[in-house]
Amino acid sequence: MNKRILVVEDDVAIGHLIRMTLSTQHYEYDIVHDGGSALQKTLSMRPDVIILDLGLPDIDGVHIIQKIRSWSQTPIIVVSARGEEYDKINALDAGADDYVTKPFSVEELLARIRVALRRNTSEQSLDQAQPIFVNGDLQIDYLANTVFVHGKEVHLTPIEYKLLVVLSKHVGKVLTHNFLLKEVWQTVLQSDVPSLRVFMATLRKKIEEDPANPKYIQTHIRVGYRMLRHGEEE
16 A cells, blocks of 8 residues: 655645655655645545645644644654754654755655654554564663663663663654653753763764764754664665
């Protein structure tokens, strides 16, 4: 069964570009041009991925994300001309999975869609209460609270372990600094961001073969971090 994609875009030219892109890959899709239609179509269509513009004529895209997240975890890829860090962080904190800034390449958009679809599949697997997470040579035993790389146990501090678990349970999704602070420290203080960066650096040193060129934890500068699925393209 072909994957279903809902496109929410009021710019006719960009909507046409996305339509042609999805057609060449044989995705099923529908396009709507305002927020009200987006919410209705999300309920009736049950898409596998939503591609969402933020600057819609009736409802701000961030509000749409919040509404959808109240009943659905469908991956949401924001495609927007708003390129400021503030806009990215707001969208991601509201529940978006990824953020692509206009103008964008067709190849980049298709890659982000594939990542979102894989993430959705992996989360469905995690929902079946699998006790062990495997990503390439990285293995996390959630029941035993242990981590292995290349079959050898890696000793992490409690905070490093919590960070790794949160990243693994949202593999493929960009997690903002605020989200990670709330999940691990139960606070959202900007003064804690430097500590987060330090712990992330020490975590990388323990699980990455080359911390300067990480294959597991990707940095999104001034926004947050994402765990890459092993072998996933940029």
